Amino acid sequence: MAQRSTAEDRGTGTRQSRGKRFFFWAAVSGVISGLVFLATAELFALIFARSASPLLAVGGFVIDIVPQPFKEFAIATFGEYDKIALLVGLGLAVVIASAIAGILQLLRPPLGVIALVVAGALSTAAIVTRAGVTPLAFLPPVLGTIAGSIIIVLLIRRLIAWRASAVPAAMVDRKGETAEPADAEAEASDGKPAKAMGRRQFFILAGIASVAAVVVGVASRTVSMTVASVASIRDALKLPSPKSTVTVPKGAELDIPGLTKLITPNKDFYRVDTALTVPTIDPETWRLVIDGMVDQRVEMSFQDILDMGLDEYAVTLTCVSNEVGGGLVGNAVWLGVPLRDVLKKAGVKSGADMVLSKSVDGYTASTPLSALTDDNLDAILAVGMNGEPLPLEHGFPVRMVVPGLYGYVSATKWLTELKVTTFDKDEAYWTPRGYSAEAPIKFASRVDTPKVGQAVDAGRIPIAGVAWAQTVGIERVEVRIDEGDWMPATLSAPINENTWVQWFMEWDATPGTHYVAVRAINKNGDMQIEERAPIAPNGSSGWQRSLIRVS
DSSP: OHHHHHHHHHHHHHHHHHHHHHHHHHHHHHHHHHHHHHHHHHHHHHHHOTTOOHHHHHHHHHHHHSOHHHHHHHHHHHGGGHHHHHHHHHHHHHHHHHHHHHHHHHHSTTHHHHHHHHHHHHHHHHHHTSTTOOTTTTHHHHHHHHHHHHHHHHHHHHHHHHHHHHSOGGGBOTTSOBOOOSOTTOBOTTSSBHHHHHHHHHHHHHHHHHHHHHHHHHHHHHHHHHGGGHHHHHHHOOOOOOSSOOOOOTTSSOOOTTOOOSSOOGGGSOOOOSOSSOOOOOTTTOEEEEEESBSSOEEEEHHHHHHTOOEEEEEEEEOTTOOTTOSOEEEEEEEEEEHHHHHHHHOBOTTOOEEEEEETTSOEEEEEHHHHHOTTSOOEEEEEETTEEOOGGGTTTOEEEOTTBOGGGTOOSSEEEEEEEOTTTOOOTTGGGTOOSSOBOOOEEEEEESOTTOOBOSEEEEEEEEEEOTTTOEEEEEEEETTSOOEEOEEOOOSOTTSOEEEEEEEEEOSEEEEEEEEEEETTSOBOOOSOBOSTTTOOBOOEEEEEEEO
16 A cells, blocks of 8 residues: 555656646746747837837836835935846846746636737837827837737647647646646657657747747847947037137146046946936937927027037036935036027017926926026036037937036936926926925035045045035035034135035044044035935935044
């Protein structure tokens, strides 16, 4: 009896193992079908509408609806790689959902096909509701759904045939687990083992479908991103010489190791926006429309902007998501034209108090009209950054730069429209998501060195950092060690009131753990806000206090 029981247990284990094997290949079939769906959609997006990529459209939808706390968590956790993290997460979600669809198709057809159709419907909805959608944008996800559905049906049919040839149908239980076959070497009509034929047909189709999906999908996405070779166009673009240039005064940059550079290199400049992939815009086809509460609608080309004559402007930009002591702030020399001169071409009507700027990807920002028309404020349309055309990721070919306002209400990249309106009539992208419609930058100071978490040797060392108070300027910076007195720091020579300044103070560091605090006072005599405030609704505040270890 014991031997019989052992044999039965062994047989049960074999049946369960075979059942799990077919579940595994069903999941693989679903993943392959998902890849075919995405690849087909990418191919037809290249033909009909390059913005109709299902993965990117769903990613954009997620960015649009994600609650503010999750947005801040993503930026704080992943920084400039938040878009990559989102794409990776979406990719994993696609793999898991597709695998489940394959198993459903094996167990209860056509549930797997229904799952793919639902996914296709959701991606279609995400695409057709995006800004600037073209009439045929619905075709790529629809055709992708059809292709994916066909593949999952064909693969699962062959998988079922494989299973049936390996195990008689009567010996497959309701859970998909198999019993021992009566004749494991059942013959097909042509004399070949039926099991081998079913398995071979499955793997041939799976191999062809998966390779084709990868090749077509990667090629389509690559071509879609490089069509018209916008990067090459940008690299070859020669901007006119500026009528006026920025003069950097002597003593504007301090030579202190670990201190942030006076001018932030383009490759190091922070990037925070809602574009899942960087828009590629040919300056030859780019147009800026100015309408709304204006005397006449105006449409300008890139050449029209250049013909106005360009000037250089040094301006520090700050993101509202910048934490106290954070790095979402940068200083650059921009090349462009005053926005007030651009708005004059259309003629602003009385009663307007806001300009709603719009990006090519549908993003909008609400900028107070007064900030764009003030003769004493250098709000510009920028076409260049630090001596070269705007980088693609920073708004090529044209973006807005407005001193003194957080980027989410002023620094629209890939600009395509300026609508003169009022705050009562229109609201921008982030306003209904918990942020203020108007957002003047809170001036701040930051410690760059010594860095938190890195021990320093005892002795005389510099404490150094940057401080900014756009449109006003920094009067002084003060530093406190532990609970001692506030001591004045030495400031670098400012370029202008719209840029940050560097500062430093020599410190005789003694062994142990010390707290270093910094605060700034602007040229109006106002002191930097001490109380901590969160990022929403209009920017963080508080004095930075850093823990420094001295060995």
